[in-house]
Amino acid sequence: SATLTSSNGASTNGASSNGASSNGASRWPAAEVPPLSDEVKAILEERSIDFETSGLKFLTNEARLRSLAVAKKNKAEGIKAQKGGHKMWTEVTELAELIRKGETKWEDLDLDDIDVRLKWSGMFHRRKRAPGTFMMRLKVPNGELTSKQLRFLGDQIVNLGEKGCADITTRANIQLRGMDLTDSAAIFEGLTSVGLSAVQTGMDNVRNMTGSPIAGIDPHELIDVRQLNYEINDMITNFGKGNEELVNLPRKINIGLSPSRDDFPHTHINDVGLKAVHDPETGEVGFNVELGGYFSVKRNTMSIDGNTFVARDQVVAYCKALLEVFRDYGGREDRQKARLMWLVEDWGADKFREMVGARMGGVTLRTAVEEKYDDVWERRDVLGVHPQKQEGFSWVGACIPTGRFFADDFYEFARVADTYGDGTLRMTVEQDVLFPFIPNDKVEEMKKEPIFQKYKIDAGNLTRGLVSCTGAQFCGLAVIETKNRAMAVVEKLEQQLDFPKKIRIHWTGCPNSCGQVQVADIGLMGGPAKLNGKATEGVRVFLGGTIGENPQLASQFEKGIACDESVLLPYLRDIMIEKFGATPKPGVLVEA
Numbered sequence: 001s002a003t004l005t006s007s008n009g010a011s012t013n014g015a016s017s018n019g020a021s022s023n024g025a026s027r028w029p030a031a032e033v034p035p036l037s038d039e040v041k042a043i044l045e046e047r048s049i050d051f052e053t054s055g056l057k058f059l060t061n062e063a064r065l066r067s068l069a070v071a072k073k074n075k076a077e078g079i080k081a082q083k084g085g086h087k088m089w090t091e092v093t094e095l096a097e098l099i100r101k102g103e104t105k106w107e108d109l110d111l112d113d114i115d116v117r118l119k120w121s122g123m124f125h126r127r128k129r130a131p132g133t134f135m136m137r138l139k140v141p142n143g144e145l146t147s148k149q150l151r152f153l154g155d156q157i158v159n160l161g162e163k164g165c166a167d168i169t170t171r172a173n174i175q176l177r178g179m180d181l182t183d184s185a186a187i188f189e190g191l192t193s194v195g196l197s198a199v200q201t202g203m204d205n206v207r208n209m210t211g212s213p214i215a216g217i218d219p220h221e222l223i224d225v226r227q228l229n230y231e232i233n234d235m236i237t238n239f240g241k242g243n244e245e246l247v248n249l250p251r252k253i254n255i256g257l258s259p260s261r262d263d264f265p266h267t268h269i270n271d272v273g274l275k276a277v278h279d280p281e282t283g284e285v286g287f288n289v290e291l292g293g294y295f296s297v298k299r300n301t302m303s304i305d306g307n308t309f310v311a312r313d314q315v316v317a318y319c320k321a322l323l324e325v326f327r328d329y330g331g332r333e334d335r336q337k338a339r340l341m342w343l344v345e346d347w348g349a350d351k352f353r354e355m356v357g358a359r360m361g362g363v364t365l366r367t368a369v370e371e372k373y374d375d376v377w378e379r380r381d382v383l384g385v386h387p388q389k390q391e392g393f394s395w396v397g398a399c400i401p402t403g404r405f406f407a408d409d410f411y412e413f414a415r416v417a418d419t420y421g422d423g424t425l426r427m428t429v430e431q432d433v434l435f436p437f438i439p440n441d442k443v444e445e446m447k448k449e450p451i452f453q454k455y456k457i458d459a460g461n462l463t464r465g466l467v468s469c470t471g472a473q474f475c476g477l478a479v480i481e482t483k484n485r486a487m488a489v490v491e492k493l494e495q496q497l498d499f500p501k502k503i504r505i506h507w508t509g510c511p512n513s514c515g516q517v518q519v520a521d522i523g524l525m526g527g528p529a530k531l532n533g534k535a536t537e538g539v540r541v542f543l544g545g546t547i548g549e550n551p552q553l554a555s556q557f558e559k560g561i562a563c564d565e566s567v568l569l570p571y572l573r574d575i576m577i578e579k580f581g582a583t584p585k586p587g588v589l590v591e592a
């Protein structure tokens with residue numbers, strides 16, 4: 001198996017460099033703070049903003065001015081300018097200490113600190129659904145965890161009872177739930193001891209690096225993207241310690257690296273998608289760039305061709321320069337127009353490529369290369385048992401319906417990974433898990449482990465395609481409850497129908513589409529509906545999303561379908577029979 005250098009510590013050889021990769025911080029020398037212009041200085045003085053603690057430090061004066069100009073109408077820019085979210089990396093420990101000593105309470109803390117800035121430390125206050133408790137979002141590049149990390153994470157929620165649980169996210173990442181501020185501050189501190197971190201995971205930061213759940217073991221990949229994902233993550237987060245230079249981006253930004261024709265990370269819906277291709281000049285593997293894909297309440301768009309080819313050894317520098325360009329030139333006026341796509345559209349792909357190349361120190365980046373395939377490639381289902389490229393080994397994928405699991409499961413996953421595999425586990429953007437490096441002669445024994453009664457290796461054709469965002473149980477923006485409902489609906493449909501193949505159902509609690517309904521076969525998005533003349537929880541139905549090569553976004557098919565099982569179940573049953581070839585199970589009475 002590959003030997004990787006990773007601050008994440010999830011390398012298949014088990015080596016953990018714990019926040020201090022040998023390939024070193026010196027590769028990214030600290031940027032100079034652009035000198036303060038008189039104009040900016042005057043505004044800071046007038047508004048009593050301390051430049052040293054503000055989030056404006058690494059911005060150009062032009063970007064500082066744009067941020068300050070909109071600080072009142074764009075609340076997020078105001079909060080970032082006043083005091084950078086990075087201040088919480090140290091303040092959170094001080095606040096926790098004060099709470100522990102009884103000198104303050106979370107209720108008395110500054111609202112912007114507790115509800116917004118703590119997201120720079122991965123702490124998301126669940127004010128609306130569970131006041132005083134936090135969701136903690138980590139960074140797990142390429143979705144790979146070691147058994148040591150799994151046990152550490154289980155330890156953090158094991159004593160929280162029912163409110164403590166975890167989710168695998170749609171970015172193959174972990175979120176822990178149920179901690180109060182003092183607990184989560186301690187976790188924030190402790191994560192680095194196992195090579196993990198939670199810095200820069202919410203608000204206007206780069207989200208978890210996604211790649212391939214079968215990187216390094218896939219017979220069909222062009223390149224193992226784990227090393228690049230770790231290095232990009234290390235660059236973004238300064239080896240998990242926090243990187244002040246990238247804490248004031250105009251908006252969130254998603255980056256994914258796809259090493260095979262499957263496009264496991266859905267590059268088309270990432271702001272930056274790097275797709276592995278062969279360089280016709282050298283035969284080496286590099287990446288074509290796609291730009292601007294994103295979902296939001298107001299706009300859902302696939303990425304466009306970035307007309308850029310990036311060689312493997314340029315990738316980290318390219319991402320770094322791209323983020324700096326986004327930071328300095330991206331729109332800050334209107335949050336609905338601040339995602340990367342708007343800058344790319346404004347400039348065009350060619351100018352964007354030139355600007356990023358200039359930021360790389362005057363590199364002339366090449367335009368995209370062409371890679372043609374004559375055959376049709378269907379995105380592979382990675383659940384179940386599959387031979388690895390390493391002779392004699394398989395990976396075994398198990399389905400975690402909607403990604404929700406608990407402390408005991410962390411321990412069981414760790415034990416299974418240690419007993420049968422190489423002590424690691426991979427997560428997918430479909431919220432499932434894979435165990436790599438299972439010797440072929442151990443597979444049958446492993447399949448008998450009780451944990452796989454709960455999280456099935458051979459889950460049904462609906463369950464294995466199920467994805468769901470957090471929904472109203474914890475998310476304040478949700479219009480409907482999602483995860484529990486999604487599981488109940490699928491269970492009932494699987495009792496009634498047979499399906500010729502997997503059907504991918506994605507649930508999302510509101511139009512932000514964290515559950516990515518637009519990539520699904522059937523997408524269900526929370527929205528208003530009526531039942532017997534009364535307002536009730538409902539869904540908008542999306543159909544026709546395709547993924548893998550040549551993807552298409554699903555479009556809205558119908559709206560106002562009540563979530564009540566008396567309405568939703570027969571509705572979905574008909575769609576599945578009419579459009580997906582489902583047939584009633586023999587002997588099961590399905591009403592007309």
Ligand code: SRM
Nearest residue numbers: 169170171173207294295296469470474475476512513514
């Ligand atoms: Fe998301 C905001 C959960 C993936 C688009 N998202 C939120 C918040 C933070 C809102 C909040 O404060 O409550 C949700 C936290 C709820 C909670 O308690 O868990 C939240 N988003 C999630 C997760 C956990 C859904 C899941 O169950 O897996 C995913 C975490 C990924 C991660 O590990 O970082 C998650 N969110 C996504 C994706 C999917 C993706 O990345 O492929 C999208 C659509 C793609 C995109 O971003 O372009 C997405 N989330 C949003 C948006 C809309 C962004 C926009 O430009 O308007 C918001 C709202 C916002 O940022 O203003 C949002």
Ligand code: SF4
Nearest residue numbers: 469475478509510514
């Ligand atoms: Fe919350 Fe909406 Fe995202 Fe679901 S889609 S997690 S309800 S913001």
